[in-house]
Amino acid sequence: MSAALKIENLHAGYGKLPILNGVNLSVEAESITALIGPNGAGKSTVLKAVFGLTGWRKGRISFEGEELSRLPTHEIIRHGVCFVHQGRNIFPTLSVQENLELGAYIRANEASLVSDLERVYELFPALKKKRLDTAKSLSGGQQQMLGLGRALMLHPKMLLLDEPSLGLAPKILREIFEKIGYINELGTTILLVEQNVQEALEYSDKVFILREGRVEFEGTPKEVLASDVLKKAYLGR
Amino acid sequence: MWSEFFAVLPQLLMNGLIAGGIYSLIAIGYTMIYGILRFINFAYGEIAMVGAYAAYTAIVWLHWPLWAGVLAALAVCSLLGVAIDFVAYKPLRKANRLSSLITAIAVSLLLQNLVALFYGNEIKTFREGPVEQGMNFFGAFITPTQVTIIATAFLLMAGLYWFVAKTKLGKAIRATADDMELAKVVGIDSEKVIRTTFALGSGLAAAAGVLIALEQNIEPTMGVMPGIKAFTAAVVGGIGSIQGAMLGGMLIGLVENIGIWFLPSGYKDAIAFVVLIFFLMFKPKGLLGGKLEEDVRK
Numbered sequence: 001m002s003a004a005l006k007i008e009n010l011h012a013g014y015g016k017l018p019i020l021n022g023v024n025l026s027v028e029a030e031s032i033t034a035l036i037g038p039n040g041a042g043k044s045t046v047l048k049a050v051f052g053l054t055g056w057r058k059g060r061i062s063f064e065g066e067e068l069s070r071l072p073t074h075e076i077i078r079h080g081v082c083f084v085h086q087g088r089n090i091f092p093t094l095s096v097q098e099n100l101e102l103g104a105y106i107r108a109n110e111a112s113l114v115s116d117l118e119r120v121y122e123l124f125p126a127l128k129k130k131r132l133d134t135a136k137s138l139s140g141g142q143q144q145m146l147g148l149g150r151a152l153m154l155h156p157k158m159l160l161l162d163e164p165s166l167g168l169a170p171k172i173l174r175e176i177f178e179k180i181g182y183i184n185e186l187g188t189t190i191l192l193v194e195q196n197v198q199e200a201l202e203y204s205d206k207v208f209i210l211r212e213g214r215v216e217f218e219g220t221p222k223e224v225l226a227s228d229v230l231k232k233a234y235l236g237r
Numbered sequence: 238m239w240s241e242f243f244a245v246l247p248q249l250l251m252n253g254l255i256a257g258g259i260y261s262l263i264a265i266g267y268t269m270i271y272g273i274l275r276f277i278n279f280a281y282g283e284i285a286m287v288g289a290y291a292a293y294t295a296i297v298w299l300h301w302p303l304w305a306g307v308l309a310a311l312a313v314c315s316l317l318g319v320a321i322d323f324v325a326y327k328p329l330r331k332a333n334r335l336s337s338l339i340t341a342i343a344v345s346l347l348l349q350n351l352v353a354l355f356y357g358n359e360i361k362t363f364r365e366g367p368v369e370q371g372m373n374f375f376g377a378f379i380t381p382t383q384v385t386i387i388a389t390a391f392l393l394m395a396g397l398y399w400f401v402a403k404t405k406l407g408k409a410i411r412a413t414a415d416d417m418e419l420a421k422v423v424g425i426d427s428e429k430v431i432r433t434t435f436a437l438g439s440g441l442a443a444a445a446g447v448l449i450a451l452e453q454n455i456e457p458t459m460g461v462m463p464g465i466k467a468f469t470a471a472v473v474g475g476i477g478s479i480q481g482a483m484l485g486g487m488l489i490g491l492v493e494n495i496g497i498w499f500l501p502s503g504y505k506d507a508i509a510f511v512v513l514i515f516f517l518m519f520k521p522k523g524l525l526g527g528k529l530e531e532d533v534r535k
Contacts (some may be wrong), residue, residue, distance in 0.1 A: 009514070051422055073421040083422050091415040106424035115485050148450070150423070 004029040004158055004189045005050070005081075010059035012049040019045045021213035022059070027158075027206075032180070032190045034200035037210035038234050042085060045192040046210070047160045051076050051083050078106055080157035086166055086193075089147030092136035096127055099135050099146055101142065103153030120149040123179060141172035148179065159183065161192040165199060177203050200223065209233050242498055243349045247376035250496045252389075255383055257454075257490025258390030262445035263467030263481035264474065265397060266318075266438025272414035272477040273427075273434060276334045276510025279341040280321060281442045282464015283348035286457065288314045288443025289450040290352055296363045306363075308442045319432050327428075345464075353457040360454040393444055394483055397437065401479060410434055414477065462506060469513040475523030484524055488512070 003026040010023040020041045027033045035043050049057045052073040061069040063079050076083075082103075093101050100117055104110075121128035124145040130138060135146055144164060151159055164180065165173045177199055184190050194200035201207065201221040209217040209229060217229045226228060265487025266281045288310040295306035325344050329337050371378030401407035413420040413430045420481060421427055449455075466489055487507050496508040516523060 050252075053418060053422075059347065073418075074424050074426045077422065077424040085419060085422070088416060091412045091419065093415050094411055098408055098411075102408060102420075105409065191418050 003027065004064060005191060006060070006062045007046070007050070008060040008062075010046070010049055010057065010061065011101070012045055012054040012057035012059075014055040014191055019054075019213055020049065020057075023210070023213070023215055025208050025215055025218065027189060027191050028185070029189050030187055031205040032184050032192065032203055033201055033208065034204035034208045035191065035193045035208050036195075036200050036209055037216075039195075041210040041233075042213045044162050045211050045213075047162050047193055048085060050081070050160060077154070077156075080154075081160065082151035082154060082156040082158070083160045084147045084151050084162065084164065086162035087158070089133040089139075090143050090150075093133055093134055096135055096138070096146060097131040100127075100153055101152050103150035107154065116153050116155075120152055123152070123182075124149050141168050142178070144168065144172075144176055145179070148176070148183075152183065156188060158189040162189065163193055165194065167194045173199065174192050197230065244376070245498065246495075247374075248480055250491065251374070251377040251379055251383070252533075253491035253494035254487070255386050255490070256494060257487035258387055258394075259445045259463060259486075260303045260470045260489050261447055261483045261486025262390055262441045262448075263395060263488045264470040265394070265479060266442050267468055267471040268474070268476055268479060268482040269410070269414075269438050270433050271471070272411070273417065273431060274326070274334075274337070276326075276337040277341065277463065277467070277468060278326075278438070279338070280344040280348060281438065281467065282460035282462075283458070284318060284321075284439045284458030285315050285442040285446030285449065285463060286455070287317060287348060287425075287478060288446030289379045289455045289459065290441070292447045292450060293361055293363050297361075307444065307447050310447050311440045314443030314446075315436040315440040316515065318435040318442075321432065321439075322435045325359075338474065344449045345461075349457045349460075350446060352418060356457070358457060360456045362454050363450060364452075382451050384449060387442065393441060398479065398483075400437075404533065406430075406433060410431060466506075466509045473512060473516045473523055475525035478485060478523070480527040481525035487522070 005027040006089070007023055007025050010020050011018055012020040022048055035046060037043055044165060045054060048054050050061055050068065052071065058067060059069065060067065061080055066079060068076055068079065086220070091102065094102070097117070100120055101113065104113060104116060126142055127149055130142070135143065138146060161180065164176050167180070168176065173196070178191060181203055201224060204221060207219060207221055207224050208215050209224070209234050214231055217224070250267070263281050263285055267277060270276070270278045271474045291310040291313040292306040294307040296303060301309065321344055325340050326337055329340060359420070369380040369382055371380050401410060409420065409425045409430050410433065413425060413427050417427055420430070423508040445463065446460065449459065453459070467486065470485035470489045472485070473488060475482030489512060492512055493505060493508045497505050500508070
């Protein structure tokens with residue numbers, strides 16, 4: 001397997017204070033890679049930096065060999081990478097169907113729009129029933145599904161997911177993770193940021209532990225569990 | 238008093254509809270730009286004025302027919318709106334929103350004075366021919382020009398509504414107003430959306446300016462009052478909401494023209510502002526619950 005996304009010596013932040021202090025990580029193609037770590041470690045900032053959503057960034061970010069770090073946000077998606085935000089990942093006043101259609105905004109050819117919509121509705125049947133409702137009327141879990149479904153409209157090569165479990169009840173959380181596993185089996189590379197360590201270890205192939213803006217550990221979930229690195233990262237030394 | 242009032246009510250309603258259509262057209266620009274950039278582009282009243290002068294130039298100086306003059310005004314003002322954004326507002330995208338607001342007021346003064354410099358301060362008109370005969374319409378007298386004003390305003394609003402609801406670019410505009418960061422993430426070029434929105438809002442304001450000029454004289458300060466009243470309409474309708482702007486414009490036009498029956502005519506301009514104060518005190522979200530309240534809370 002080869003690296004799909006490669007991040008080298010990434011420094012980024014919003015104001016003067018840096019949040020990332022030289023992050024190095026690479027995500028194998030078609031894997032599920034989890035980025036975990038304590039609050040404030042800069043996990044979400046890594047994903048935002050890939051999409052140019054931080055105030056500033058320095059370092060190299062390449063996807064399948066192409067440099068992304070100089071592109072404006074709206075062009076990143078053209079390289080086949082989609083991002084699902086934490087929390088607010090929908091257009092609240094637009095209908096569910098319009099939200100999904102906008103997932104395919106960059107595609108000029110609208111011929112496959114109907115079949116792509118059907119594919120997403122098959123994966124998330126709850127969305128089909130509500131397709132004409134405004135997105136803000138959906139429940140938290142349904143909004144999370146809508147964000148995922150929107151990102152799938154383009155058949156992305158890679159998905160960046162920022163805390164897909166945030167604020168969800170355990171049952172819905174499992175459902176979301178199962179869908180993520182299924183999406184991955186179909187060939188989409190996934191990098192997810194998780195606060196929920198247990199689920200992250202269960203579903204991922206590889207784990208990066210971030211602390212104070214640096215990668216402190218990388219390895220398989222088994223290696224994480226076998227070491228005391230989690231305790232160190234979360235509870236301090 | 239009341240029997241007299243009801244006798245003249247159809248006429249008051251008709252006058253209200255004419256004024257309201259004009260306010261609505263300008264208010265749409267305010268509300269759309271506020272929806273995306275969260276600032277009030279106070280220059281729309283002056284863009285309407287420039288629209289009237291552009292039509293005047295085409296019709297009186299170049300002897301173009303009326304419809305060509307209207308199209309010229311739309312084209313000139315759409316470009317003007319985009320140019321104003323590029324020169325005055327775009328450098329301030331990341332600055333405090335108050336900076337953009339103050340800049341908008343400066344742009345208004347600049348446009349007024351540039352037009353005064355070029356065309357002079359004296360009033361002009363491009364109406365010609367004898368005074369039109371009014372037709373009786375359910376007890377109200379309405380001239381063919383007034384029919385044109387109402388029809389044009391409603392057609393343009395319907396067209397805009399269709400554009401924003403159904404077209405891909407229209408959906409991109411709504412998406413950007415909902416969440417600009419997310420819109421960029423799905424691949425929407427927000428600067429293109431902003432340019433489009435300025436062009437649309439300015440085009441509608443230009444149309445309003447020409448419609449005003451069909452009935453009234455034109456002068457460099459003609460855009461001030463309609464501009465402020467359209468702002469009032471946008472707030473009353475719920476700023477950020479396009480339907481709200483249309484509704485708010487109609488409401489202000491109707492309240493103003495009906496209220497004037499009960500008050501000395503000098504108070505006409507005050508009515509809109511009383512309505513504004515009333516809404517700010519008791520229903521700050523406006524009729525259709527726009528974005529003002531959530532912004533105040535931030």
